[in-house]
Amino acid sequence: MSLSGKLPRAGLGSLVLIAAVLGGGVVAFAYTAGWLSPGRLTPERMIEAFAPPSGAALGHRRNHAKGICFTGTFEANGNGAELSRAKVFEQGRYQALGRFNLGTTDPNAVDATVRVRGLGLQITAADGEEWRTAMINPPFFAVSTPQAFHDLLIASGKKDPEAMKAFIAANPEFSAFAAWAKTAPWTGSYAEEPYHSLNSFIFTDAKGRDRTVRWSLLPSAQPVPVSQADLEKRGPDYLEQEITERIRAAGPLRWTMVTTVAEPGDPTADPSKAWPENRRKVQVGTLIVQRIEPERDGPCRDVNFDPTVLPQGIRVSDDPFPAARSSVYRRSYDLRAAEAKDYPRTGTAKP
């Protein structure tokens, strides 16, 4: 091979070409990874926006950080099979695992200071196929898009009152949520709350027909309104004590799972918009909560209630939130798993 003769000139051009290929590769990779796009809404930025001024509570979920585990059964009545071929809708009893929680970044928050309550749920079919969902008690979501939710977190974290005014001006859908937060009665129990998927999903039936739906868990317990001040007097962790005591004294708690079917033109992509009341509703089963366990050593601790873990027969719709939640929950899980020593299990804390 004539390394000596032609190399200098032909070689120089070739070396420049090689350098250009490598440089281009590195730049393309950096762009893909978001390193060149400070404005891109990444899971990291979303999680930074959640963090309180004092910093995130290490070892805990980055939002809905305060919670308590439950286990029980999902009893499908078979009506859901008409809407979706998911196995969990075939008449039968399926293992359920979940978590009652508060929409706060502080795992030690005083119950009466947190407006939004939630329920994370995992239903497992007989063959192990999982359905995970994370629901909250307001009847519609605060904002229309993940970007607006990020902006809400930033604005509400600012001391300047103009920040929230500017946010509401830019995201008028928030007013309905603010009105709900102000006027909806508080209750003194996780058992008295409804929980809503808010996001829409697509159910596919055995014939391959798609329907866009949302689902809710409606409590069989009668809600008893309580003022925020009275709730505060009951203690900072009243809700966890109450649900534990209620099941000990009165036995399992029940919620009816209701799916609501959208009609053409309904706002399926916008969880801040409720669908009209007269939409078809199908009761698909009952969630029976049988046992409560503290989160620290409980079975829900290790579960990421990622709403995109769906069985065959359910898939995401044009609602942009489930994907965003999945991405951010994954990051939250990665972080808290790496910080497990900051939230030690009792077994490991005292050997």
Add this chain to the structure above:
Amino acid sequence: MTNAPRRFALIQRLLHWLMAVCILAMLFIGAGMVSTVAPKYLPLILVHKTLGFTLLILVLIRLALRLYYGAPPLPADLPGAMKLGARLSHQLLYGLMIVMPLLGLGMLWAAAYPVVLYGGFQIPALLPQSDGVHTLLWNAHVYLGFAFFALVLLHVAAGLFHALVRRDGVFETISLLRPRNRMTAAE
């Protein structure tokens, strides 16, 4: 190496270029999917899982082919340091092709995520949930992913160096096209 082949067998060359495209796609999809909250996050992660598992099977086939067919020798006049670099980098590339999908699978298992591929194909978990194992495997997957990309770039640079600067026939051993001239016949 008396009957060593002059080029890789056609099936080896086809597999090399197919996997090259897929691995590059995997590296870019991996970097892209973890930096977005957009709806495309879900299809990206589904493709990443499905393609990753497929590549694990392909690399096993490729190793078997390599053992069966062997590899053409490097040019006799290649400096010793470059020969060593070639051998080490190829071993590392094979190692990463095997380890990366296993780390990916393991970190999902250790996080108690069901591993569901395209078409609903579910891979049963072989590891229990564990914070420590998840963190270890997740870190390894991420940092070895960066190392993999760097190594791929090095491999591309070396390939181009052989093809354009040394013109020593090494690139032609893996090229899908027929060598255009008899440059390879340095002997």
